[in-house]
Amino acid sequence: MGQPHVWLVRKEAWLVSKMAVAISVAKMWRQSRGLGQAALVALRRPGARGLAGSRPSTQQQQFPSLDDKPQFPGASAEFVDKLEFIQPNVISGIPIYRVMDRQGQIINPSEDPHLPQEEVLKLYRSMTLLNTMDRILYESQRQGRISFYMTNYGEEGTHVGSAAALDRTDLVFGQYREAGVLMYRDYPLELFMAQCYGNVNDPGKGRQMPVHYGCKERHFVTISSPLATQIPQAVGAAYAAKRANANRIVICYFGEGAASEGDAHAGFNFAATLECPIIFFCRNNGYAISTPTSEQYRGDGIAARGPGYGILSIRVDGNDVFAVYNATKEARRRAVAENQPFLIEAMTYRIGHHSTSDDSSAYRSVDEVNYWDKQDHPISRLRQYLLSRGWWDDGQEKAWRKQSRKKVMEAFEQAERKLKPNPNLLFSDVYQEMPAQLRRQQESLARHLQTYGEHYPLDHFDK
Amino acid sequence: MAAVASRTAGLLRLRAAGAERRWCGPRCAGLVQGFLPPGGEGAAQKRRVAHFTFQPDPESLQYGQTQKMNLFQSITSALDNSLAKDPTAVIFGEDVAFGGVFRCTVGLRDKYGKDRVFNTPLCEQGIVGFGIGIAVTGATAIAEIQFADYIFPAFDQIVNEAAKYRYRSGDLFNCGSLTIRAPWGCVGHGALYHSQSPEAFFAHCPGIKVVIPRSPFQAKGLLLSCIEDKNPCIFFEPKILYRAAVEQVPVEPYKIPLSQAEVIQEGSDVTLVAWGTQVHVIREVASMAREKLGVSCEIIDLRTIVPWDVDTVCKEECFLNLEAPISRVCGYDTPFPHIFEPFYIPDKWKCYDALRKMINY
Numbered sequence: 001m002g003q004p005h006v007w008l009v010r011k012e013a014w015l016v017s018k019m020a021v022a023i024s025v026a027k028m029w030r031q032s033r034g035l036g037q038a039a040l041v042a043l044r045r046p047g048a049r050g051l052a053g054s055r056p057s058t059q060q061q062q063f064p065s066l067d068d069k070p071q072f073p074g075a076s077a078e079f080v081d082k083l084e085f086i087q088p089n090v091i092s093g094i095p096i097y098r099v100m101d102r103q104g105q106i107i108n109p110s111e112d113p114h115l116p117q118e119e120v121l122k123l124y125r126s127m128t129l130l131n132t133m134d135r136i137l138y139e140s141q142r143q144g145r146i147s148f149y150m151t152n153y154g155e156e157g158t159h160v161g162s163a164a165a166l167d168r169t170d171l172v173f174g175q176y177r178e179a180g181v182l183m184y185r186d187y188p189l190e191l192f193m194a195q196c197y198g199n200v201n202d203p204g205k206g207r208q209m210p211v212h213y214g215c216k217e218r219h220f221v222t223i224s225s226p227l228a229t230q231i232p233q234a235v236g237a238a239y240a241a242k243r244a245n246a247n248r249i250v251i252c253y254f255g256e257g258a259a260s261e262g263d264a265h266a267g268f269n270f271a272a273t274l275e276c277p278i279i280f281f282c283r284n285n286g287y288a289i290s291t292p293t294s295e296q297y298r299g300d301g302i303a304a305r306g307p308g309y310g311i312l313s314i315r316v317d318g319n320d321v322f323a324v325y326n327a328t329k330e331a332r333r334r335a336v337a338e339n340q341p342f343l344i345e346a347m348t349y350r351i352g353h354h355s356t357s358d359d360s361s362a363y364r365s366v367d368e369v370n371y372w373d374k375q376d377h378p379i380s381r382l383r384q385y386l387l388s389r390g391w392w393d394d395g396q397e398k399a400w401r402k403q404s405r406k407k408v409m410e411a412f413e414q415a416e417r418k419l420k421p422n423p424n425l426l427f428s429d430v431y432q433e434m435p436a437q438l439r440r441q442q443e444s445l446a447r448h449l450q451t452y453g454e455h456y457p458l459d460h461f462d463k
Numbered sequence: 464m465a466a467v468a469s470r471t472a473g474l475l476r477l478r479a480a481g482a483e484r485r486w487c488g489p490r491c492a493g494l495v496q497g498f499l500p501p502g503g504e505g506a507a508q509k510r511r512v513a514h515f516t517f518q519p520d521p522e523s524l525q526y527g528q529t530q531k532m533n534l535f536q537s538i539t540s541a542l543d544n545s546l547a548k549d550p551t552a553v554i555f556g557e558d559v560a561f562g563g564v565f566r567c568t569v570g571l572r573d574k575y576g577k578d579r580v581f582n583t584p585l586c587e588q589g590i591v592g593f594g595i596g597i598a599v600t601g602a603t604a605i606a607e608i609q610f611a612d613y614i615f616p617a618f619d620q621i622v623n624e625a626a627k628y629r630y631r632s633g634d635l636f637n638c639g640s641l642t643i644r645a646p647w648g649c650v651g652h653g654a655l656y657h658s659q660s661p662e663a664f665f666a667h668c669p670g671i672k673v674v675i676p677r678s679p680f681q682a683k684g685l686l687l688s689c690i691e692d693k694n695p696c697i698f699f700e701p702k703i704l705y706r707a708a709v710e711q712v713p714v715e716p717y718k719i720p721l722s723q724a725e726v727i728q729e730g731s732d733v734t735l736v737a738w739g740t741q742v743h744v745i746r747e748v749a750s751m752a753r754e755k756l757g758v759s760c761e762i763i764d765l766r767t768i769v770p771w772d773v774d775t776v777c778k779e780e781c782f783l784n785l786e787a788p789i790s791r792v793c794g795y796d797t798p799f800p801h802i803f804e805p806f807y808i809p810d811k812w813k814c815y816d817a818l819r820k821m822i823n824y
Contacts, residue, residue: 171600173596202633203633203635204631204632204635205633206633207633208631214633215635216635216636221599221632222632222636224623224624224627226623226624229592229620229623229624232588232589232591232592232593232595232596232620233592233593233595233596233599233624234596235589235596236593236595236596236598236600236604237596237599237600238596239553239596240551240596240600240602243551243553243578243602244551244600244602262588263588263589263592263620265586266584266589266592266593267592269586270586270589273583273584274581274583274593429629429630429633429634430669430670431629431670431672431693431694431770432629432693432694433693435722435770436774437770438770
């Protein structure tokens with residue numbers, strides 16, 4: 001027995017109680033394992049109240065095996081006697097799964113999902129229609145016709161590749177740069193525009209800034225501005241879907257910046273511990289507004305965090321629609337079959353500015369942006385694939401560009417001409433029922449407008 | 464004239480804190496005896512008794528058979544009724560599986576299954592976010608935050624998300640079937656982080672409801688209303704009443720309406736408004752006022768903090784009819800202290816003194 005034991009006994013020497021002896025014996029036993037039965041017997045001394053409990057002294061207590069394996073409840077691992085820190089590997093990180101090269105050619109034929117022509121054309125048309133809509137709505141903001149807009153340039157592949165791999169009823173929680181998912185699910189241009197204009201046709205009733213879309217029939221939960229808040233919510237929805245036995249998963253999109261939020265950590269941990277059928281889909285596009293990934297994290301991106309939570313994870317080329325499709329398809333199949341979460345980190349690049357309030361030339365070079373626009377764009381790569389299969393040609397391309405632009409312009413002009421919703425809609429839906437106080441406030445506004453109406457843009461609003 | 468108070472105090476052995484048991488193993492209870500020298504003269508004061516006396520309401524006969532229950536048992540009863548009636552309902556939070564640190568969920572996991580009553584990781588923002596997500600699908604989510612003092616990590620999810628879900632989506636989506644429960648208020652020794660009454664932080668957040676009961680009978684009816692209400696609700700449970708408040712409570716489910724204050728005593732001279740534990744403090748203040756000052760007090764239990772029952776409490780026009788300024792009696796603008804709790808809380812003497820000054824205004 002070493003020094004500590006002697007100190008212990010001396011300090012407690014003044015305690016006459018047999019309890020003191022029992023304490024020191026217990027400590028002795030813990031410090032020098034291998035006392036085995038002798039220590040156990042000592043603990044059973046009569047009068048060692050509390051330690052022996054109510055058991056008769058003849059009964060031996062069974063301890064877990066005293067052989068030399070770790071017994072900690074917190075980890076399942078072996079002992080090691082060499083002091084070594086695990087080195088995070090960021091030089092050679094998790095590899096990036098892809099199906100097509102940058103020229104749209106299949107690399108490994110066994111990975112080609114062999115989607116039928118109609119489906120691939122739908123992917124292509126969804127991406128290009130989104131791109132066209134983005135150009136027109138971005139321009140409309142610059143002209144002061146809508147207040148704000150966010151484009152999806154460069155990330156269209158992440159939207160449609162994943163959306164195509166889901167069931168129509170799978171619930172989608174997004175961040176704000178996933179309009180292509182709605183586009184793939186055939187959300188009408190009129191309704192995209194209605195929300196951006198906040199006009200009388202907006203299902204959201206004009207309450208939110210542009211691009212905060214939502215659609216109940218298409219199972220796309222309304223976007224909110226705070227980042228990453230949707231992540232734990234998506235997990236809860238997945239848990240409820242599991243309980244309902246609905247054969248339904250939830251997909252949750254977020255950017256690599258939002259993944260720094262505490263809500264992301266919360267969501268990952270809950271999904272794993274509560275065994276939820278959810279796909280976490282991270283769009284790693286290189287920037288969170290002006291913050292590059294080197295200032296967002298120091299580890300190997302987002303995919304490397306998954307295993308830390310016990311989540312199966314993969315990194316894919318987000319500009320390769322088929323890679324995104326394959327990964328999402330397989331994750332969906334397993335999530336619903338095994339009730340566990342999956343993490344897909346789709347590497348991509350944000351070609352556009354963060355939003356109309358941003359000018360990204362302040363923090364990145366035009367050359368860098370041009371590289372991605374010209375050399376590695378999801379739309380170009382898929383077009384090359386279509387061309388090489390003979391499923392598309394320049395004539396169809398030209399016709400489609402003209403047609404999609406026409407569709408978008410028509411919807412745009414219509415949306416712009418429509419009135420805004422009745423100001424009464426300022427007051428509804430705060431609660432399911434309108435509280436008396438709010439009704440009084442509504443009446444107070446109505447009276448105010450009777451006197452001061454000329455100072456308000458009432459002509460633009462529905463009566 | 465109204466005295467508004469929101470702090471409670473008192474002593475209740477907080478078994479949940481577990482402090483008495485932590486420092487030695489589970490079978491060392493006997494160790495304590497004989498280890499400590501006995502307290503003699505000059506030793507520290509004994510721990511104080513509570514600053515209030517719980518006053519049960521007369522038994523309600525309109526909801527069928529009743530049973531003697533304390534506050535935590537009335538909560539368990541409400542949760543039991545909810546899970547029995549609504550197959551989508553689930554209860555989750557830290558430590559709810561074994562019965563909860565205040566025993567509010569005892570027996571429910573065995574009865575309803577581990578997929579319906581389950582522990583979550585230790586993460587309040589996760590608990591509330593997760594609960595919102597369940598509610599978005601239409602299922603009933605009953606989330607427990609272990610102490611109201613720890614609700615702040617979830618503040619963003621509550622204020623920016625839950626409260627605004629229906630409005631911002633144009634009623635396409637909502638999380639109305641979410642209820643958040645949390646132990647609330649002073650307890651005699653809770654100090655900064657086991658005593659808080661944070662309802663004021665939520666009082667100006669449109670879209671949620673905040674409810675605080677004064678008794679077991681009120682708690683069960685109000686909690687059932689919160690659970691069935693189509694809006695996200697926060698239900699604060701005065702922890703000092705968990706064991707101290709005992710009443711006859713109906714076994715079957717019943718609902719007490721939200722956003723309705725209750726005038727529990729009519730009066731003509733002074734109006735006293737409170738909620739939670741403080742209702743019992745001001746009941747005593749009203750008796751003191753009657754005996755010592757001959758003053759007749761109206762007592763109002765607000766019950767729902769937001770949206771609150773303005774019409775019962777006051778009228779906008781009443782401002783000109785007040786004979787004295789409104790007096791607020793509450794804790795000081797400090798964090799909730801530990802050893803100074805007896806001085807901090809708005810006890811009956813402070814309330815009585817405010818009333819006396821008001822009468823003499």
